[in-house]
Amino acid sequence: MTSEPTNQHRILYHLGDGCEVIAQIGEALNLNHTQVGKAACGLIASGYIERVERGCFQLTEAGVQAVASGVRICGGGSGPTKSIRKPSRNTIRQRAWRAMQIHREFTVPDIAMVVSRADPPKAYKSLHGFLRQLVAAGYVMRTARKVPGTASGSNGFNRFRLIRDTGPRAPVYSHKRGSFHDFNTGKDWPCKQV
Structure with a gap:
């Protein structure tokens, strides 16, 4: 039947x-x-x-x-989907992506100050992970120059530069795939070392 x-x-x-x-x-x-x-x-x-x-x-x-x-789409329950969710418009990472597009060169504290709403330490930690992934995928590069730190004895802050600006939507990282999906281009960008 x-x-x-x-x-x-x-x-x-x-x-x-x-x-x-x-x-x-x-x-x-x-x-x-x-x-x-x-x-x-x-x-x-x-x-x-x-x-x-x-x-x-x-x-x-x-x-x-x-x-x-000849794929056949049958009715039934809506279980988990294998597709990557589009980024919501107001996440820390989406706000950070927009700030990176505006600043072009930045430090983590520069971006954290702009995107943090309630919990700056949480935003700071999230941005570190996001930047590490963006560097590994070739969206962002770390420059040789550091910015002086505020604490005594600080080695300073790493400075980053946005080098692949593909559009308004922040790329979304998939742990399962080990890559970013870019909704602006429709492409996946593998991370070399995450």
């Missing part, structure tokens, strides 16, 4: 080479606006389609490959 194809399945196989808006998809497949929107969200989370502009969707490379290989 074969089950009915899901709305996600129907939309995946309906989309061709171009970009289609919700109304076009709904009319072609006899689905309402809400049905198309929900199914599109699931396909985006799976990495099969992307939103090019508001309400306009097209297949990703993964979506084209899925259609070519």
Whole structure:
């Protein structure tokens, strides 16, 4: 007994080479606006389609490959997804990424002062890990020059430079993959030593 194809399945196989808006998809497949929107969200989370502009969707490379290989999307529970979550807009790392884009050259205290909201020591620790990963992936480089420290006997603060500015969204690190996923370019950037 074969089950009915899901709305996600129907939309995946309906989309061709171009970009289609919700109304076009709904009319072609006899689905309402809400049905198309929900199914599109699931396909985006799976990495099969992307939103090019508001309400306009097209297949990703993964979506084209899925259609070519005959992938079947069945209904059922929504378990964990293998795709990487898009960064939320107001995390410490997203604010830090934006500050790095503005400053171009910076120290950890420079960025921590800008992005910290409630707990500066926590922000400082989080930024150290984020910068270490960004250096390993080639987004940021540590310069030879240090900035004098504030405590007596301090060796100073390391200075960093942003060298790969790919866009407004902060890259997201995946421990499982050992790489950053860049939502600005759609590419993964492996970390050489994290």
